[in-house]
Amino acid sequence: MAKILASSKDAMAHVKSGMTLMVGGFGVCGLPENLVHALAETNVKDITLISNNGSVDNWGNGKLIANKQIVKLFASYIGENSELAEQFISGQIDVELVPQGTLAERIRAGGAGIPAFFTPTGFGTKVAEGKEARNINGKDCILEEALLADVSFVKAHKADKLGNLVFNKTAQNFNPLMATAGKITIVEVEEIVENGELDPDEIHLPSIYVNYIVKGEQYDRRIEKRTYSSATS
Amino acid sequence: MAKILASSKDAMAHVKSGMTLMVGGFGVCGLPENLVHALAETNVKDITLISNNGSVDNWGNGKLIANKQIVKLFASYIGENSELAEQFISGQIDVELVPQGTLAERIRAGGAGIPAFFTPTGFGTKVAEGKEARNINGKDCILEEALLADVSFVKAHKADKLGNLVFNKTAQNFNPLMATAGKITIVEVEEIVENGELDPDEIHLPSIYVNYIVKGEQYDRRIEKRTYSSATS
Amino acid sequence: MTGVSKKERIAQRLAKELQDGYYVNLGIGIPTLVANYIPDGMDIVLQSENGLLGIGPYPLEKDMDPDLINAGKETISTLPGSVFFNSAESFAMIRGGHVDASFLGAMEVSENGDIANYMIPGKMVKGMGGAMDLVAGSENVIVAMMHTSRDGKSKVLKECSLPLTGLKCVKKIVSDMGVMEVTPNGLVLLETAEGFTIDDVVNATEAKITVSENCLVGTY
Amino acid sequence: MTGVSKKERIAQRLAKELQDGYYVNLGIGIPTLVANYIPDGMDIVLQSENGLLGIGPYPLEKDMDPDLINAGKETISTLPGSVFFNSAESFAMIRGGHVDASFLGAMEVSENGDIANYMIPGKMVKGMGGAMDLVAGSENVIVAMMHTSRDGKSKVLKECSLPLTGLKCVKKIVSDMGVMEVTPNGLVLLETAEGFTIDDVVNATEAKITVSENCLVGTY
Numbered sequence: 001m002a003k004i005l006a007s008s009k010d011a012m013a014h015v016k017s018g019m020t021l022m023v024g025g026f027g028v029c030g031l032p033e034n035l036v037h038a039l040a041e042t043n044v045k046d047i048t049l050i051s052n053n054g055s056v057d058n059w060g061n062g063k064l065i066a067n068k069q070i071v072k073l074f075a076s077y078i079g080e081n082s083e084l085a086e087q088f089i090s091g092q093i094d095v096e097l098v099p100q101g102t103l104a105e106r107i108r109a110g111g112a113g114i115p116a117f118f119t120p121t122g123f124g125t126k127v128a129e130g131k132e133a134r135n136i137n138g139k140d141c142i143l144e145e146a147l148l149a150d151v152s153f154v155k156a157h158k159a160d161k162l163g164n165l166v167f168n169k170t171a172q173n174f175n176p177l178m179a180t181a182g183k184i185t186i187v188e189v190e191e192i193v194e195n196g197e198l199d200p201d202e203i204h205l206p207s208i209y210v211n212y213i214v215k216g217e218q219y220d221r222r223i224e225k226r227t228y229s230s231a232t233s
Numbered sequence: 234m235a236k237i238l239a240s241s242k243d244a245m246a247h248v249k250s251g252m253t254l255m256v257g258g259f260g261v262c263g264l265p266e267n268l269v270h271a272l273a274e275t276n277v278k279d280i281t282l283i284s285n286n287g288s289v290d291n292w293g294n295g296k297l298i299a300n301k302q303i304v305k306l307f308a309s310y311i312g313e314n315s316e317l318a319e320q321f322i323s324g325q326i327d328v329e330l331v332p333q334g335t336l337a338e339r340i341r342a343g344g345a346g347i348p349a350f351f352t353p354t355g356f357g358t359k360v361a362e363g364k365e366a367r368n369i370n371g372k373d374c375i376l377e378e379a380l381l382a383d384v385s386f387v388k389a390h391k392a393d394k395l396g397n398l399v400f401n402k403t404a405q406n407f408n409p410l411m412a413t414a415g416k417i418t419i420v421e422v423e424e425i426v427e428n429g430e431l432d433p434d435e436i437h438l439p440s441i442y443v444n445y446i447v448k449g450e451q452y453d454r455r456i457e458k459r460t461y462s463s464a465t466s
Numbered sequence: 467m468t469g470v471s472k473k474e475r476i477a478q479r480l481a482k483e484l485q486d487g488y489y490v491n492l493g494i495g496i497p498t499l500v501a502n503y504i505p506d507g508m509d510i511v512l513q514s515e516n517g518l519l520g521i522g523p524y525p526l527e528k529d530m531d532p533d534l535i536n537a538g539k540e541t542i543s544t545l546p547g548s549v550f551f552n553s554a555e556s557f558a559m560i561r562g563g564h565v566d567a568s569f570l571g572a573m574e575v576s577e578n579g580d581i582a583n584y585m586i587p588g589k590m591v592k593g594m595g596g597a598m599d600l601v602a603g604s605e606n607v608i609v610a611m612m613h614t615s616r617d618g619k620s621k622v623l624k625e626c627s628l629p630l631t632g633l634k635c636v637k638k639i640v641s642d643m644g645v646m647e648v649t650p651n652g653l654v655l656l657e658t659a660e661g662f663t664i665d666d667v668v669n670a671t672e673a674k675i676t677v678s679e680n681c682l683v684g685t686y
Numbered sequence: 687m688t689g690v691s692k693k694e695r696i697a698q699r700l701a702k703e704l705q706d707g708y709y710v711n712l713g714i715g716i717p718t719l720v721a722n723y724i725p726d727g728m729d730i731v732l733q734s735e736n737g738l739l740g741i742g743p744y745p746l747e748k749d750m751d752p753d754l755i756n757a758g759k760e761t762i763s764t765l766p767g768s769v770f771f772n773s774a775e776s777f778a779m780i781r782g783g784h785v786d787a788s789f790l791g792a793m794e795v796s797e798n799g800d801i802a803n804y805m806i807p808g809k810m811v812k813g814m815g816g817a818m819d820l821v822a823g824s825e826n827v828i829v830a831m832m833h834t835s836r837d838g839k840s841k842v843l844k845e846c847s848l849p850l851t852g853l854k855c856v857k858k859i860v861s862d863m864g865v866m867e868v869t870p871n872g873l874v875l876l877e878t879a880e881g882f883t884i885d886d887v888v889n890a891t892e893a894k895i896t897v898s899e900n901c902l903v904g905t906y
Contacts, residue, residue, distance in 0.1 A: 408552070
């Protein structure tokens with residue numbers, strides 16, 4: 001069962017230098033911003049970060065990167081962040097590019113107790129270097145290993161007091177997967193409701209994976225690309 | 234997008250002798266009974282059946298077994314069916330016992346394009362016979378291959394007209410997984426609703442996996458073990 | 467022992483293995499009875515491998531729902547905070563080690579923690595259901611069993627004779643005669659049940675068994 | 687060509703590859719424009735790999751929702767029948783071959799269907815995002831690209847020079863100059879775009895290219 005923490009700052013007691021950290025979100029969407037920004041206020045360093053994106057300059061993961069708190073990053077996409085590009089080119093940060101679907105599946109596998117799996121994704125590419133290749137029933141595949149984290153930071157829309165979670169729209173993305181793969185999983189939410197208020201058929205992630213919940217202090221509601229159509233079109 | 238069929242009988246046009254068939258359900262709970270019973274009315278035979286249970290005597294999968302339409306069964310549990318036990322002992326039906334979690338994961342893998350995965354389940358047991366064993370990061374594992382079906386029979390609570398599905402309580406079980414692993418997936422539901430009536434955050438299975446929908450003609454609401462407590466206790 | 471069956475005594479003793487906040491899977495048979503003995507004030511969430519976290523009590527007769535059953539296929543109810551999910555999610559939870567303890571029955575257990583509980587070749591073939599996943603996935607596998615067969619033969623063995631459900635996975639055995647821990651040095655007797663001396667248990671056990679210095683007698 | 691850019695013409699031609707009932711993933715860039723050219727009366731469901739099936743049009747400014755974006759991180763809307771899911775489910779769909787067609791951009795394509803579209807060593811390293819999964823998972827990978835680089839060099843090659851996104855996976859190329867199919871015998875030219883003769887396309891292509899007997903000229 002989850003414990004409810006008073007603040008994002010309190011959650012930082014669980015993050016130590018040298019740990020592996022997963023951070024949910026797709027770019028800035030569904031990123032656990034209060035937790036990440038609280039970590040940026042600490043002296044924790046030498047973090048291995050697993051997150052789909054490098055995020056944008058000086059916001060979200062970008063803050064941790066600007067602070068040089070990250071020594072290694074697993075991500076599928078590292079555009080939109082010039083500081084990260086610079087650290088990568090100058091060798092200050094080690095980046096392992098992982099195909100997005102393989103990243104998602106490796107994290108799911110970590111949470112689900114599947115130590116490794118074969119996938120066709122990346123066969124014959126740089127991603128396959130150093131990995132076992134095998135043809136299975138006519139498909140050329142490579143062997144990919146599970147990913148686990150010491151701590152996972154997750155953003156959900158609502159939690160009940162046990163720690164059951166629901167997500168909102170495309171802010172779901174990697175969040176529920178990372179919640180399953182953290183030895184300690186810390187979730188920030190917009191709202192905490194009573195047990196029983198969430199329909200048991202509509203919960204996206206059961207409380208069994210959640211260790212701590214905190215109500216996020218502040219939400220920027222940030223958008224990377226504001227695309228809209230005019231009312232008349 | 235799914236096509237809506239007029240009857241369970243119409244769906245049988247897609248099932249041919251010698252095919253591999255998946256049937257959802259856990260015992261009688263969530264079993265696509267109208268589709269299975271319609272199949273029992275056909276001359277289709279030599280079916281390889283993948284279903285968690287042999288089901289009960291002369292109902293659900295039990296009807297197909299009594300009819301000798303099944304030549305091979307993949308299941309995790311074959312109790313509660315004396316006809317099946319008899320055919321198994323006399324060698325009339327080939328049974329491959331698969332641990333329930335491995336069965337679920339092999340079916341998910343089939344749907345998800347993962348040809349094989351390592352799992353600790355079954356290491357050192359009869360289940361491991363003939364399979365590759367490997368120690369991965371300290372865990373003794375065996376390699377399990379994905380399962381796919383020519384046709385999957387699935388029971389859902391509701392579908393919209395595109396074929397998006399929601400399930401009810403523990404009648405969910407293997408149903409959404411099997412829907413992903415059928416080359417042709419046929420779903421019977423209690424109710425068909427308009428597109429947009431199901432909340433996009435609460436759909437259990439997206440329509441992309443569904444080929445045909447039929448409104449089930451009749452539901453027995455069968456229970457294997459009626460356990461209840463008295464009002465005063 | 468007055469009025470309490472052996473099975474219920476085992477269940478009561480098993481309940482002492484629970485800790486506040488545990489997520490637990492209770493197997494069919496004796497383990498299912500543990501639900502009746504959860505200490506007051508202790509929050510325990512019961513997992514049912516057919517796709518439910520948060521098993522509630524048996525429903526009233528009028529509320530029985532064919533779509534709401536446990537892994538033993540009995541009609542049950544939910545509690546505030548219960549969750550439904552599919553079978554792959556359920557076993558992701560189990561295999562991934564998220565269930566804090568798994569209590570299950572056994573036909574045989576060996577001194578190194580092997581367990582056999584799913585088939586008797588040529589006699590009983592029902593299948594392993596979720597048992598192989600439960601023993602492979604949980605760090606805390608506790609077995610509830612009768613210590614001997616009806617004809618008095620030990621079911622706690624040097625080596626299992628029946629096909630195995632899992633290797634070196636049992637952490638503790640709670641039988642009608644005693645409580646044994648599986649350690650790297652073999653079985654250690656921690657407690658005996660009411661009516662059994664330490665010698666009774668040792669003599670009824672084929673496996674090599676060490677008696678703990680602090681072994682308690684007649685605790686349950 | 688009057689008033690329609692090269693990119694829009696490619697998108698219009700790509701739209702002709704759609705079939706009623708298709709589930710399609712549209713990559714960033716030219717493929718995204720295909721959404722504007724879906725023939726009337728054709729039901730197409732667009733998949734967004736960040737977790738949405740059923741992409742709707744851009745919202746009104748007042749309806750922009752930071753929690754509702756496409757894989758290009760643009761604000762979008764939903765349609766009746768849209769569904770949200772997590773990233774593992776999204777790529778299960780893609781890798782499992784359930785998406786009927788995947789349209790994506792490329793820096794280079796080779797005559798055996800290899801594609802390179804995610805990095806230029808020492809220059810541009812953004813990452814492959816979901817592209818490697820899309821090309822590995824879809825039976826129907828169609829590439830939208832400019833036929834030559836700005837300095838006139840062919841991007842349709844005997845062998846790709848850049849790090850590959852996938853091997854032997856491209857089925858068809860729609861460039862600003864023509865439409866080519868990847869066959870076991872290499873590239874076959876099916877159509878040319880307005881303003882290009884068959885010789886123009888063949889001469890601009892480094893890869894070995896065969897001209898179809900039925901090759902059409904100036905179709906788009």
